[in-house]
Amino acid sequence: MRTQSADRGRAFVCFRQAYRDVPVLGGELVVHDQERNVVSVSGEVLPALQVNVSPQVAPEVARETALETVA
Numbered sequence: 001m002r003t004q005s006a007d008r009g010r011a012f013v014c015f016r017q018a019y020r021d022v023p024v025l026g027g028e029l030v031v032h033d034q035e036r037n038v039v040s041v042s043g044e045v046l047p048a049l050q051v052n053v054s055p056q057v058a059p060e061v062a063r064e065t066a067l068e069t070v071a
Helices: 059-070
Strands: 004-005 010-019 024-035 039-044
Touching: none
Parallel strands: none
Antiparallel strands: 004 010, 010 024, 024 039
């Protein structure tokens, strides 16, 4: 997703998990490094995903349902 520099040669690299080009809710890791050495890793990913990512609802119906829900 992004890299952010910090002081004293440290950086934070953020990763977002995706499965078949669909973002995985909550699937994010943040790697903390100092001078290209991993200091720590935090977050959560879901290993061995096997889910159907084919849309089950037409885009128009999904849009209308979302609009009605938040209205």
